[in-house]
Amino acid sequence: MHLSPDEIVYWQHGPVKLNATIVQTWGLMILLSVSAWLITRRLTTEHVRSRWQNLLEIVVTGMKQQIADVGLRHPEKYLGFLGTLFLFVAMASLCTIIPGYEPPTGSLSTTAALALCVLIAVPMFGIEDQGLGGYLKSYLEPTFIMLPFNIISEVSRTLALAVRLFGNMMSGAMIIAILLSITPFLFPILMTLLGLLTGMVQAYIFSILAAVYIAAAMRTRTPKSGRHRETEPSTHAPAENHG
Amino acid sequence: MLIDWFTVSAQALNFLVLVWLMKRFLYQPVLQAIDAREQRIAAELADADARQTEAKAERNEFQRKNAEFDRERSGLLGKATDEANAERKRLIDEARQAAEELSTKEQESRRQEVANLLKSITRRTKEEVFAISRKALADLAGVDLEERLCGVFLEKLQSLDDEVRSHLADAVQNSSEPPMIRSAVDLPPEQQEAIRNVLREMLSTDVRPLFKTVPGLVGGVELTAGGQKLGWSIADYLKSLEAGIEELVGKPAPPEAETTISGS
Numbered sequence: 280m281h282l283s284p285d286e287i288v289y290w291q292h293g294p295v296k297l298n299a300t301i302v303q304t305w306g307l308m309i310l311l312s313v314s315a316w317l318i319t320r321r322l323t324t325e326h327v328r329s330r331w332q333n334l335l336e337i338v339v340t341g342m343k344q345q346i347a348d349v350g351l352r353h354p355e356k357y358l359g360f361l362g363t364l365f366l367f368v369a370m371a372s373l374c375t376i377i378p379g380y381e382p383p384t385g386s387l388s389t390t391a392a393l394a395l396c397v398l399i400a401v402p403m404f405g406i407e408d409q410g411l412g413g414y415l416k417s418y419l420e421p422t423f424i425m426l427p428f429n430i431i432s433e434v435s436r437t438l439a440l441a442v443r444l445f446g447n448m449m450s451g452a453m454i455i456a457i458l459l460s461i462t463p464f465l466f467p468i469l470m471t472l473l474g475l476l477t478g479m480v481q482a483y484i485f486s487i488l489a490a491v492y493i494a495a496a497m498r499t500r501t502p503k504s505g506r507h508r509e510t511e512p513s514t515h516a517p518a519e520n521h522g
Numbered sequence: 523m524l525i526d527w528f529t530v531s532a533q534a535l536n537f538l539v540l541v542w543l544m545k546r547f548l549y550q551p552v553l554q555a556i557d558a559r560e561q562r563i564a565a566e567l568a569d570a571d572a573r574q575t576e577a578k579a580e581r582n583e584f585q586r587k588n589a590e591f592d593r594e595r596s597g598l599l600g601k602a603t604d605e606a607n608a609e610r611k612r613l614i615d616e617a618r619q620a621a622e623e624l625s626t627k628e629q630e631s632r633r634q635e636v637a638n639l640l641k642s643i644t645r646r647t648k649e650e651v652f653a654i655s656r657k658a659l660a661d662l663a664g665v666d667l668e669e670r671l672c673g674v675f676l677e678k679l680q681s682l683d684d685e686v687r688s689h690l691a692d693a694v695q696n697s698s699e700p701p702m703i704r705s706a707v708d709l710p711p712e713q714q715e716a717i718r719n720v721l722r723e724m725l726s727t728d729v730r731p732l733f734k735t736v737p738g739l740v741g742g743v744e745l746t747a748g749g750q751k752l753g754w755s756i757a758d759y760l761k762s763l764e765a766g767i768e769e770l771v772g773k774p775a776p777p778e779a780e781t782t783i784s785g786s
Binding site for chain 2: 282283285294295296298300301304305307308311312315316319322323324325326332335336339340343355358359360362363366367383386387388389391392393395396445
């Protein structure tokens with residue numbers, strides 16, 4: 280009985296090791312990339328298109344719409360990061376129906392890695408949008424007294440992201456593992472179904488929180504800038520029309 | 523320890539690689555396809571708009587032309603109707619005129635016919651009367667008709683009043699030519715002698731009249747001298763008959779008279 284797939288180590292050489300988390304992540308990466316490649320290599324711009332293309336278009340435009348709804352202008356720019364977060368976490372949960380599979384998101388290492396990516400991406404997008412000084416000044420908002428609290432908030436929310444996802448996924452896997460040893464029939468299936476639901480919810484929460492954090496890094500400066508206020512309605516208008 | 527830092531860094535790297543892969547194989551192609559389709563749809567809509575505008579313009583043009591055509595057509599139709607009416611009026615007038623001319627001609631020819639008929643009736647009647655009279659006179663009295671005609675002529679001459687007689691004498695004397703006696707048939711010498719005697723006696727001059735035969739003079743004798751004419755013929759008797767027939771036929775011949783004439 281192990282708490283995390285990290286503990287299943289296939290190969291190790293010093294600090295470098297190949298555990299189940301990494302292997303299964305690669306498996307997911309291959310699954311996502313190959314299926315995406317298989318579908319997108321035959322994309323058509325005609326009015327009639329394949330159902331797989333339809334599915335991908337729905338997923339991509341849905342994610343884009345969610346990002347736009349959070350308040351980010353030019354959602355295509357963040358689609359790569361936020362969309363991949365969602366797809367990875369969602370696919371990691373969906374694959375729990377495969378026997379012998381353990382979601383890599385059930386490892387705190389994975390969720391921590393994802394949360395660290397968010398932690399780094401937020402200031403990167405913020406600096407890209409408003410410059411280094413502008414971004415750093417946002418830590419002094421509304422007054423400089425708030426600086427430590429802002430930093431604490433930054434770190435704690437990243438920690439919360441990592442632990443929330445890890446806790447949910449790990450608990451799901453644990454519950455199923457425990458139930459399998461107690462009541463091997465039917466009940467684990469119900470719990471797996473519940474796990475699929477919580478997995479999708481967690482994927483949504485994780486990616487939407489990341490989007491909100493990025494949007495917060497953007498938005499801090501927006502009310503002060505007349506230029507942004509002027510351009511905001513015009514850039515928001517197409518996003519609203521999209522829905 | 524739940525967190526293995528090597529795994530963390532490996533997963534972070536894995537995630538970044540996945541981000542790149544997804545961008546490369548999923549987001550870019552799908553977004554491009556969607557953009558291309560949207561552009562295509564926008565282009566099609568714009569094209570449809572343009573076509574609609576064009577069609578509207580064409581329809582307006584067509585309607586305008588149609589209205590113009592209708593107007594022209596009604597104008598032409600009205601003109602043609604007017605011309606046709608004028609032509610019809612002209613033709614009717616012509617026809618009426620022609621009919622009138624024809625009827626005038628017909629009336630004229632009928633009048634001519636009536637006149638001819640009348641003339642031939644008159645002549646025939648004269649001849650018949652002459653023949654009947656001659657036959658009747660010959661049968662009943664045994665007297666030759668010519669002789670009797672001559673006798674009547676002589677009687678008439680003798681019974682002339684003085685005024686006429688002096689007129690006649692003046693005419694005979696003033697004329698360079700001798701008086702002329704015209705008759706339908708050749709007068710026998712004794713009658714010529716009798717006439718000569720009566721004339722000589724009446725005019726108390728030696729008159730040598732010329733005798734001439736004119737077949738057109740139906741029964742009768744006529745004396746012509748110096749523009750004066752004295753005569754008697756059956757024609758005189760036929761005058762009343764002629765008047766009666768003319769009255770029957772009438773100048774503006776009534777239909778009954780017409781049928782009667784044409785029937786006879």
